[in-house]
Amino acid sequence: MMGLKVGSIRALSMLAVMAVVACGTGGTNSGPGSVHVLAVWSGPEQASFQAVLAPFTAQTGIKVLYESTRDLDTILQTRVQAGNPPEIAAAPSPSTLSKLATAGKLVQLDNGILDMTKMTDQYAPGWISLGKINGKLYQIFSWASVKGLIWYDPKNFTAKGYQVPTTWQGMVDLQNQIKGGGTTPWCVATESQAASGWPGSDWVKEIVLSQSGPTVYDSWWNGKTKWTDPAIKQAWTTWGTILGPNDSNVYGGKNYILATNFVNGGDGLFKKPPKCYMHNQASFITANFVTNTPGLVAGSDFQFFPLPDVNPSFAGAHVGSGDAFSMLKDTPQARKLIQYLTTPDAQAIWVKRGGKLSPNKAFDLANYPDDITRAVVKVMTGASIFDFDAGDLMPVAMRDAYWKAVLSFVADQTKLDSILTGLDAVQATAYK
Amino acid sequence: MDLSQLLADVPTLVAVIVGVPVVLAGYIVGGEYLVRLLPDKSRPSVRPWIWVGPALAFVGFFLVYPVLGTAYKSFFDNQDNFVGLSNYAGQLGGFPSGGAWIAIRNNLYWLILFTLLVLIFGLMFAVLTDRVPYESPVKSLIFMPMAISFVALAVIWKFMYSYQPPGEPQTGTINAILGSLHQAPKIWIQDPNVANQALIVAGVWGFVGFAMVILSAALKGIPGDLLEAARVDGAGELTIFRRVIFPLMMPTIVVVGTTLVIFALKAFDIVYVMTNGNYDTDVLANRMFQLLKVGNNGPASAVAIILVAAVIPVLIFNLRQFRAVEARR
Numbered sequence: 143m144m145g146l147k148v149g150s151i152r153a154l155s156m157l158a159v160m161a162v163v164a165c166g167t168g169g170t171n172s173g174p175g176s177v178h179v180l181a182v183w184s185g186p187e188q189a190s191f192q193a194v195l196a197p198f199t200a201q202t203g204i205k206v207l208y209e210s211t212r213d214l215d216t217i218l219q220t221r222v223q224a225g226n227p228p229e230i231a232a233a234p235s236p237s238t239l240s241k242l243a244t245a246g247k248l249v250q251l252d253n254g255i256l257d258m259t260k261m262t263d264q265y266a267p268g269w270i271s272l273g274k275i276n277g278k279l280y281q282i283f284s285w286a287s288v289k290g291l292i293w294y295d296p297k298n299f300t301a302k303g304y305q306v307p308t309t310w311q312g313m314v315d316l317q318n319q320i321k322g323g324g325t326t327p328w329c330v331a332t333e334s335q336a337a338s339g340w341p342g343s344d345w346v347k348e349i350v351l352s353q354s355g356p357t358v359y360d361s362w363w364n365g366k367t368k369w370t371d372p373a374i375k376q377a378w379t380t381w382g383t384i385l386g387p388n389d390s391n392v393y394g395g396k397n398y399i400l401a402t403n404f405v406n407g408g409d410g411l412f413k414k415p416p417k418c419y420m421h422n423q424a425s426f427i428t429a430n431f432v433t434n435t436p437g438l439v440a441g442s443d444f445q446f447f448p449l450p451d452v453n454p455s456f457a458g459a460h461v462g463s464g465d466a467f468s469m470l471k472d473t474p475q476a477r478k479l480i481q482y483l484t485t486p487d488a489q490a491i492w493v494k495r496g497g498k499l500s501p502n503k504a505f506d507l508a509n510y511p512d513d514i515t516r517a518v519v520k521v522m523t524g525a526s527i528f529d530f531d532a533g534d535l536m537p538v539a540m541r542d543a544y545w546k547a548v549l550s551f552v553a554d555q556t557k558l559d560s561i562l563t564g565l566d567a568v569q570a571t572a573y574k
Numbered sequence: 575m576d577l578s579q580l581l582a583d584v585p586t587l588v589a590v591i592v593g594v595p596v597v598l599a600g601y602i603v604g605g606e607y608l609v610r611l612l613p614d615k616s617r618p619s620v621r622p623w624i625w626v627g628p629a630l631a632f633v634g635f636f637l638v639y640p641v642l643g644t645a646y647k648s649f650f651d652n653q654d655n656f657v658g659l660s661n662y663a664g665q666l667g668g669f670p671s672g673g674a675w676i677a678i679r680n681n682l683y684w685l686i687l688f689t690l691l692v693l694i695f696g697l698m699f700a701v702l703t704d705r706v707p708y709e710s711p712v713k714s715l716i717f718m719p720m721a722i723s724f725v726a727l728a729v730i731w732k733f734m735y736s737y738q739p740p741g742e743p744q745t746g747t748i749n750a751i752l753g754s755l756h757q758a759p760k761i762w763i764q765d766p767n768v769a770n771q772a773l774i775v776a777g778v779w780g781f782v783g784f785a786m787v788i789l790s791a792a793l794k795g796i797p798g799d800l801l802e803a804a805r806v807d808g809a810g811e812l813t814i815f816r817r818v819i820f821p822l823m824m825p826t827i828v829v830v831g832t833t834l835v836i837f838a839l840k841a842f843d844i845v846y847v848m849t850n851g852n853y854d855t856d857v858l859a860n861r862m863f864q865l866l867k868v869g870n871n872g873p874a875s876a877v878a879i880i881l882v883a884a885v886i887p888v889l890i891f892n893l894r895q896f897r898a899v900e901a902r903r
Contacts, residue, residue, distance in 0.1 A: 215867065219869075237869075241869065338849075339852070397739070397761045398737070400761060400853075401736070402737075537868065538867065538869075549764075549852055574651075
């Protein structure tokens with residue numbers, strides 16, 4: 143029996159080797175080939191990204207082998223160290239990116255790969271400079287999203303006679319009015335597996351930018367302003383007034399905030415009767431609204447207003463984020479793909495499917511699926527102060543600690559001082 | 575995969591499949607030849623080293639060298655400057671809530687609760703299902719979670735623990751059961767007071783089958799005439815369990831227990847998937863991974879060495895126990 147098995151395995155492997163040799167003789171020419179891409183998108187987002195890739199493969203014959211992971215930094219670092227990086231990766235966190243760039247593991251993009259005159263024509267200087275390390279371009283943005291949008295159901299607002307607030311005080315008044323009517327004004331949800339806490343961190347960074355301005359904001363994510371600094375602490379306490387004492391302004395209180403995944407964060411808006419009236423989330427969340435509560439129509443069932451200015455001297459300040467790509471191995475196929483991803487045509491495919499904006503100036507507004515998305519774009523392009531997501535700009539260790547701090551703050555707001563001291567301790571080492 | 579890429583791997587594959595046995599055979603034949611050249615007296619002291627040499631080399635390269643390398647790295651910071659014991663001070667300072675202390679505390683929880691619960695339930699199932707007609711199906715059912723990866727197990731239990739505010743339909747099994755008993759729903763894995771226990775329960779569910787199978791085998795190994803003799807002497811079933819079965823199973827229980835202790839010390843997947851160490855549920859292995867992930871190799875190495883130091887006494891105990899069992903045979 144054993145002998146037979148060994149014999150048949152040997153025969154099989156011989157066959158396999160012969161088959162490979164026979165097929166391989168024709169396969170070594172420089173045909174269309176393939177390119178590996180590593181990014182974080184899964185589920186509906188992955189479907190959208192693959193829709194973007196489909197015409198590329200159809201035109202060039204180049205196969206795109208897409209791999210999805212929520213642990214992008216770790217996987218990427220491991221694969222780079224193993225000498226087996228993907229050709230293209232959705233850009234990792236800035237600290238990982240700069241580490242890879244200084245180690246010479248990234249391919250410089252403004253050195254013949256991308257047509258820079260075209261790039262500077264179609265991207266605002268801010269987007270280009272975000273992709274630069276030591277003056278060299280290492281990542282290029284394909285999509286963007288705007289944070290700090292307060293989503294609400296216009297029908298619920300009309301039913302109760304609530305007005306969309308235009309000032310911070312107006313929003314606080316509205317929140318007290320809603321609470322007086324016996325309903326919790328807000329829905330907040332912070333669960334996000336290994337990234338739990340980030341939805342709350344959005345609140346804090348938006349308040350920092352709008353309350354203390356871009357100078358403080360930049361020096362804060364750069365690690366030069368301490369977390370215990372009055373400006374940063376004030377942002378947390380301001381968020382505390384939104385959450386209310388012991389999170390009493392939020393549907394389900396701290397239990398619901400901590401236990402609920404962010405994709406379900408806005409569900410309470412659409413319950414009958416509504417569980418909450420307002421929900422702060424970035425522009426991508428509309429895709430989840432529609433999936434979680436089928437039949438919702440953009441505009442009549444959900445609408446947004448931008449987070450009002452906390453401090454009028456920094457009026458029109460908004461935080462955004464984006465999806466950038468970097469190149470880790472220079473192959474002709476990878477060049478073609480990264481060039482393709484910067485074109486308005488490629489970007490339009492995902493934009494039309496919803497959930498993304500294009501930072502591209504050459505982009506036709508008619509590509510956006512609905513009036514809401516066009517209004518979101520106006521928030522982005524009309525912002526007098528537009529800054530990139532502070533958490534994404536911090537080193538990973540700092541960002542992770544920031545997210546954890548949000549969870550501790552939601553669990554017990556009175557511990558703010560010790561939470562901030564803890565963040566200072568991380569800040570002292572994370573930037574080295 | 576690309577065919578050309580596969581083709582490029584073929585020579586390597588052939589070299590490994592053909593080369594490794596050839597080299598090993600050559601080593602043994604050559605070694606024996608050299609031993610024969612030696613005078614008769616010194617042959618017995620040289621020969622074992624020739625035979626055990628390759629294994630030692632493998633263990634040295636893949637186990638000892640990385641451990642020593644980790645120990646070495648634990649004395650350096652991210653810029654490769656020698657920093658003495660300060661990485662350890664960073665992990666072990668700030669008792670009781672700073673550094674790695676929360677993780678150490680939780681590892682102790684795992685060590686005690688996980689080990690005890692798995693042993694108690696494993697023993698219970700082994701004894702209770704013994705000699706009943708439906709023994710195999712029941713044991714298969716209890717063993718089944720062992721076939722699930724711990725990541726999948728963690729995802730399943732996350733659904734089991736899911737929470738909706740009071741008054742809403744509960745989607746999580748545990749809170750739905752609470753609701754049917756007219757109890758308010760609780761958050762399980764986000765509340766630091768119960769989160770560790772909730773994670774450990776998930777781990778116990780996944781591991782009870784392991785303990786049950788081994789303990790059941792030990793139980794079946796107890797000679798029937800011993801039990802017969804006890805019965806003839808007038809012992810009740812409980813007394814037989816306490817005075818005959820339990821002492822005879824003790825060595826096996828200890829070996830299973832120490833295996834569980836080692837598992838508890840390196841607990842990672844359940845914690846990583848269910849909470850990522852948030853809500854005071856961090857454990858040393860997850861802390862090490864998180865430090866490594868952000869490039870803090872020195873502190874991560876220090877945590878690894880602390881973990882190794884914690885496991886070594888258990889290993890020694892386990893080996894001694896194993897030898898004692900062998901010696902009794």
